[in-house]
Amino acid sequence: MSAPNKSYDPVEVAALSPGELERAQAGALAAIAAATDLDELKAARIAHAGDRAPISLARAEIGALPPAARAEAGKRVGATRAVIIQALALRQAELESERDRRVLVDEAVDVSLPWDRTLAGARHPVTTVGERLADVFVDMGYEIAEGPEVEAEWYNFDALNFPPDHPARDSYDTIFVASPDGRERSGVVLRTHTSPVQIRAMLTRPLPLYVVSPGKCYRTDTLDATHSPVFHQIECLAVDEGLTMADLRGAINAFVAAMFGEGLRTRLRPDYFPFTEPSADVSMECHVCRGASTKPGAPPCRVCRSQGWIEIAGCGMVNPRVLVACGIDPDRYSGFAFGLGIERSVMIRHGVADIRETIEGDMRFSRAFGTEA
Amino acid sequence: MRVPLSWLLEYAPVGLAPDDDAGVAEMARRLTACGLEVESVERVGQDISGVVVAEVLDVEELTGFNKPIRYCAVSTGDGQDRHVICGATNFAAGARVPLALPGAVLPGGFEIGARKTYGKVSEGMICAVDELAIGDDHTGILVLPPDVPLGIDFIEYAGLRDVVFDVNVTPDKGFALSVRGIARELAIAYDVPFTDPAETGLPADALEVSAAVYPASIADPTGCDRFVLREVLGCDPSAPVPLRMRVRLARAGQRSVSLAVDVTNYLMLELGQPLHAYDKARLSGPIVVRRATSGEKLETIDHIVRELVPDDIVISDSTGPIGLAGTMGGVESEVSDSTRDLVLEAGHFSARGVARMSRRHRLGSEASARFERGVDSELQRRACARATVMLAEFGGGTAVPGCTYAHVDVEPVTITMAAGYPDRVAGLAYGLDTVQTRLRQVGCLVEVEPGVARDGGVTLRVTPPSWRPDLTDPADLAEEVIRLEGYQNIPVRDVRATAGRGLTASQRLRRAAGRALAYHGFVEVVSHAFMSAADFDKLQLPAGDPRRSAVRLSNPLTDDEPFMRTTLLAGLLRTLARNVGRGMPDVALYEFGLVFHARPDEAPFAPILPVDHGPSEADTAELAAALPDQPLHVGVVLAGNAEPPGWWGPGRQAGWQDAVEAARIVLRSARVAFEVRADQREPWHPGRCAAVVMLDGEREVLVGHAGELHPRAIAALGLPARTAAMELDFSAIERVADTLGPVQAPPLSSYPVAVQDVALVVAQGVPAADVERALLAGAAEVGDIRLESLNLFDIYTGGQIGDGNKSLAYTLRFRAPDRTLTAEEASAARDAAVAEAARRTGAVLRGAN
Numbered sequence A: 001m002s003a004p005n006k007s008y009d010p011v012e013v014a015a016l017s018p019g020e021l022e023r024a025q026a027g028a029l030a031a032i033a034a035a036t037d038l039d040e041l042k043a044a045r046i047a048h049a050g051d052r053a054p055i056s057l058a059r060a061e062i063g064a065l066p067p068a069a070r071a072e073a074g075k076r077v078g079a080t081r082a083v084i085i086q087a088l089a090l091r092q093a094e095l096e097s098e099r100d101r102r103v104l105v106d107e108a109v110d111v112s113l114p115w116d117r118t119l120a121g122a123r124h125p126v127t128t129v130g131e132r133l134a135d136v137f138v139d140m141g142y143e144i145a146e147g148p149e150v151e152a153e154w155y156n157f158d159a160l161n162f163p164p165d166h167p168a169r170d171s172y173d174t175i176f177v178a179s180p181d182g183r184e185r186s187g188v189v190l191r192t193h194t195s196p197v198q199i200r201a202m203l204t205r206p207l208p209l210y211v212v213s214p215g216k217c218y219r220t221d222t223l224d225a226t227h228s229p230v231f232h233q234i235e236c237l238a239v240d241e242g243l244t245m246a247d248l249r250g251a252i253n254a255f256v257a258a259m260f261g262e263g264l265r266t267r268l269r270p271d272y273f274p275f276t277e278p279s280a281d282v283s284m285e286c287h288v289c290r291g292a293s294t295k296p297g298a299p300p301c302r303v304c305r306s307q308g309w310i311e312i313a314g315c316g317m318v319n320p321r322v323l324v325a326c327g328i329d330p331d332r333y334s335g336f337a338f339g340l341g342i343e344r345s346v347m348i349r350h351g352v353a354d355i356r357e358t359i360e361g362d363m364r365f366s367r368a369f370g371t372e373a
Numbered sequence B: 001m002r003v004p005l006s007w008l009l010e011y012a013p014v015g016l017a018p019d020d021d022a023g024v025a026e027m028a029r030r031l032t033a034c035g036l037e038v039e040s041v042e043r044v045g046q047d048i049s050g051v052v053v054a055e056v057l058d059v060e061e062l063t064g065f066n067k068p069i070r071y072c073a074v075s076t077g078d079g080q081d082r083h084v085i086c087g088a089t090n091f092a093a094g095a096r097v098p099l100a101l102p103g104a105v106l107p108g109g110f111e112i113g114a115r116k117t118y119g120k121v122s123e124g125m126i127c128a129v130d131e132l133a134i135g136d137d138h139t140g141i142l143v144l145p146p147d148v149p150l151g152i153d154f155i156e157y158a159g160l161r162d163v164v165f166d167v168n169v170t171p172d173k174g175f176a177l178s179v180r181g182i183a184r185e186l187a188i189a190y191d192v193p194f195t196d197p198a199e200t201g202l203p204a205d206a207l208e209v210s211a212a213v214y215p216a217s218i219a220d221p222t223g224c225d226r227f228v229l230r231e232v233l234g235c236d237p238s239a240p241v242p243l244r245m246r247v248r249l250a251r252a253g254q255r256s257v258s259l260a261v262d263v264t265n266y267l268m269l270e271l272g273q274p275l276h277a278y279d280k281a282r283l284s285g286p287i288v289v290r291r292a293t294s295g296e297k298l299e300t301i302d303h304i305v306r307e308l309v310p311d312d313i314v315i316s317d318s319t320g321p322i323g324l325a326g327t328m329g330g331v332e333s334e335v336s337d338s339t340r341d342l343v344l345e346a347g348h349f350s351a352r353g354v355a356r357m358s359r360r361h362r363l364g365s366e367a368s369a370r371f372e373r374g375v376d377s378e379l380q381r382r383a384c385a386r387a388t389v390m391l392a393e394f395g396g397g398t399a400v401p402g403c404t405y406a407h408v409d410v411e412p413v414t415i416t417m418a419a420g421y422p423d424r425v426a427g428l429a430y431g432l433d434t435v436q437t438r439l440r441q442v443g444c445l446v447e448v449e450p451g452v453a454r455d456g457g458v459t460l461r462v463t464p465p466s467w468r469p470d471l472t473d474p475a476d477l478a479e480e481v482i483r484l485e486g487y488q489n490i491p492v493r494d495v496r497a498t499a500g501r502g503l504t505a506s507q508r509l510r511r512a513a514g515r516a517l518a519y520h521g522f523v524e525v526v527s528h529a530f531m532s533a534a535d536f537d538k539l540q541l542p543a544g545d546p547r548r549s550a551v552r553l554s555n556p557l558t559d560d561e562p563f564m565r566t567t568l569l570a571g572l573l574r575t576l577a578r579n580v581g582r583g584m585p586d587v588a589l590y591e592f593g594l595v596f597h598a599r600p601d602e603a604p605f606a607p608i609l610p611v612d613h614g615p616s617e618a619d620t621a622e623l624a625a626a627l628p629d630q631p632l633h634v635g636v637v638l639a640g641n642a643e644p645p646g647w648w649g650p651g652r653q654a655g656w657q658d659a660v661e662a663a664r665i666v667l668r669s670a671r672v673a674f675e676v677r678a679d680q681r682e683p684w685h686p687g688r689c690a691a692v693v694m695l696d697g698e699r700e701v702l703v704g705h706a707g708e709l710h711p712r713a714i715a716a717l718g719l720p721a722r723t724a725a726m727e728l729d730f731s732a733i734e735r736v737a738d739t740l741g742p743v744q745a746p747p748l749s750s751y752p753v754a755v756q757d758v759a760l761v762v763a764q765g766v767p768a769a770d771v772e773r774a775l776l777a778g779a780a781e782v783g784d785i786r787l788e789s790l791n792l793f794d795i796y797t798g799g800q801i802g803d804g805n806k807s808l809a810y811t812l813r814f815r816a817p818d819r820t821l822t823a824e825e826a827s828a829a830r831d832a833a834v835a836e837a838a839r840r841t842g843a844v845l846r847g848a849n
């Protein structure tokens, strides 16, 4: 470190001679160019631009010059120093970029390595498909209505126009709750369909009424590939002034379009349910082959068994007797209902061959569907 | 119902050959479209050829074989004798028989050729009934009447080429369980004239009542309103059943039994009226239709002795019951192979009565199936008369003129309907003419009432025909019009969106909680809804545990599981074990489902309310009181690794923490305030069981438990060690969540955070949650400084802090809303937090002493 000079002895400031400055610049540029890594460049920086570097010493000497000479000497020193600093910066940038290239290559990894450190969760397709089915109706303005699974017979049968001796009320079809006092009947069953929710909705909600009710149902069916004693249904019910079968057909078409795709034809055929009159079963054009499999020589279709049509639901106009049982004036109001099995929808939509897979709880089954349907 | 095409065409002359596949398919389509669903179409007799009528000229008995073998000379009338080998012995020379000539094809593509057998050349085969697929009889060959012309095509003669429709008849359409009913629909569908078989082939005395016939009376008009008897005397019990009748019975799926039984079955199929034949010699005293008395018994013809109850409708004579009305006859009066004098019965029994009886006795018959669905109430005398004619003709007997006719007057049903009603149901203008035409086609009497109806149109007075007891309401009539006009012609009206409010908060919450669990690695399952008594024990539930108060089923799916579940865990744990058993040891499952708690105050009976008006609030309250409490629960179970090992290192075993965290996941998704506390409850490990308590204002609501299962439960249920579980009352969560308003956004300070670490020494038994709550409460006391978060980063136990203690180290992050906290302010806030922890939990700042 040089102390400030108080004297003005030009002889002592040889460092400021043009020759010295040229030598200092040449030496610095050579050292900078010769630096092969950032450490060498750092050494060069200290040697040629540091406090003890010739150029720094020369700058310190400027103060010792007579005032008249200072400007000229300062200019020369400044120019030389600028050349050195710029060379340092350039070389610094070069070497850094070289280093970065090397380091980033070294740090490269196999990005295809697995990182499944948590297990994959999933929702059950009966839930997700059930939600989708319900949402199709919710989007049309329906509301979701719910009811109990252990249900009074009156809701499950009588109010739905099942006469007292209807075969469906037999213990061969319906699971009954035992009566605590040992009487023959408790009047309570495991609901055999979600239709009792319709009754509850009609009794508790204002008219007009547009509800959809998904839920679990129970029947004494023997478990096989297509039947399960515990299964899920979803039903829609509309009660309003002036509803006709044309409205029912409109709702069915909207539903099929939303669930299985646009442009599929639907077909109603007469059927019988106590709670609807007229009643029909609903088929839709097969969404997979669109009927192509019925043509001679065409490849078979697994989904519709080459029938071209798939039965998806039962439907009908609410039997006026049901309206009466719910205290609704059948001369003013009419309604339609439309119901289908959720498991069956899962099977049709997702190619599930055996209904038992929906109730066994094998994680591989739910996982295959992820979290949304 | 299986019905041959040829039989239908006899009464509905559509003009269709059985080999016209396209025409047959169209017919099936039309029947289905009008409500008679054709489930299958079977071509029968169309693969048979080369069978002709031949006469046996001579029979040579071959000897030396271990069974009778005959070498027969036969002729088809073409002057050329043939020889065939035959193993049957039920014929003699002169008999006319069906002969399959060489080159003939029998059912199933079985080809007949000339072949050498039993040392002779056999030029064809004499056929038995089963070989022609018109029955299962193989006791002998089919012997034809002697007047059948020789050489004619047997297939043509017997009417073997046919098509059989299998029609699925819905429960409302009793009339369609007959050729008569289906042919009527067919005639409408093809617009051809219908010939009513009930008016065909009737004798002149069909409706005549005579005191000379076996007497009968109706003692209970609620069980029977028509009862007809007729007599045929001197029948030949061995008289053969006419071949065409036999073929038709076979096509319809009925076995040929005897002439008397076959005739009654044939007419039941044709007309829909079940008939019964009694052996007159085995009847004693007048016949009475009445209810049974307790203690009476009846052995039915299936040889089962039935204990009768007073609700049973029986046919009785002076000896007691001789038949279950419309269901099955008794053994004692059954016709036998020696019966010569027959008493024929045609009744009209209560549909409900027969339905109850057949179910009570687990006895479904062709007859009961028809009575349950409704039989034409004007058919009895006609059907009985036709049976008499046929038996007299085929059996060589003598019909006693007239009949016994016991009957009760029944009010005819008339329905008043606005003529425009079908239009309003269908959304399509049919017009008055169409409505009247369609109703008349199905047999209704239709009159236009004078005057103008409320809707401005006319009113129709409709009297349904006797064969349509299902038509009682205007809606039934509307359906008739609409189905016959074709459902395919109903227009489609686009959906008019209504003003729905979308999902309720609870419905949204359920979806959110399910997704949250799924995103955290849980897999949803639908598990078993039933429980056995053993399940309660395996779950270690103590006596008196409310989860033992289960709803019991009177007819459970399996006898050992008579209870509705009171907890999701039994089913979930079974499903967990199944997954482990299938080679998937790392299991995390969840389920949402109802559980069922029998109410201690449960009403014993849910009344059957009337249906002719809406129930009152008291009525529905009474129904509600009879139902169990059935809240929605959510449960999870875990075993194996919560995080699997991998190239990154070892895995992490699932444990109590994951189960408790699952509870937090659910509750956080509901945004409700809650606390997790130590508790003891089966089936959890007493030291690893958390109670989850919701804080609803001042109220605390226990919503469930979580933790590791009790080792005894794990052993009893055969589960992996350390299996963990959680179960919450989701309905309770929904109730509290429903009361929450929308989230209010917190103010976000952009001033720097002040971080303070503290280590607090507390007694081992102090829950960390208590310390945490105390720190938060203490910090809240310090002006506007917020303890933004606290993180427990270390738990230490060891000599330095003394036995029975633990050190909990927290990072506290403080922030002020409007300034940078000074070091003094941050320390003061920390000290306040620690002071409150000291006050509440006895915590001592580590290193401070």
Ligand SMILES: [Zn+2]
Binding pocket: A286, A287, A288, A289, A290, A291, A293, A301, A302, A303, A304, A305, A306, A307, A308
């Ligand atoms: Zn298809």
